[in-house]
Amino acid sequence: MIIYGVALLAICTLAGVFVGDMLGVLLGVKSNVGGVGIAMILLILVKLWTHKRGGMTKECELGVGFWGAMYIPVVVAMAAQQNVVAALHGGPVAVLAAIGSVVTCGCTIAFISRIHKGEPLPDEPEDITSDAASIGRH
Structure with missing residues (x-):
């Protein structure tokens, strides 16, 4: 189901934001450093890993594909606020x-x-x- 793709994106987003925050702390910056980009890289890696092992259904892949297509507008909107x-x-x-x-x-x-x-x-x-x-x- 498509909701699993959205759940996979949410998990990757949370992990990416966490890693971005940790990078910010390590670099001495009081902000997230690359969290959205890290999240999308994680999403791509998890998608490839599950697809290779046959663990991703067509519906789940549709959910991941939808949010992958939404990535550019989301990043542009986030960059406009910085x-x-x-x-x-x-x-x-x-x-x-x-x-x-x-x-x-x-x-x-x-x-x-x-x-x-x-x-x-x-x-x-x-x-x-x-x-x-x-x-x-x-």
Whole structure:
């Protein structure tokens, strides 16, 4: 059921916020450091892990997929509430975090492009129920 995907997201969000708060304490910053990003990375890892072991149903995957698609608007809304100028005046942690995230993303993309040999992805199996529903609408 889709609610399991939402529950999985909630668990990952709580874990991400906790780890982000702990990073903030370790770095001496009085705020969450990367909690939402950590939560989404955890969600991706858990989804891949359960999918590989056959533990994720189609409905659960739909719930996770829905919230994965909602990630960008949520992050944009959260970023709009932060005061970037105050963060920059507060110390070099914000600048270091930004540089670190850009470098990490660049290295990750380079790594993935090197290990991916250019084979096309396999075709997804067609869903008979969605085809029947779309035929009935025309």
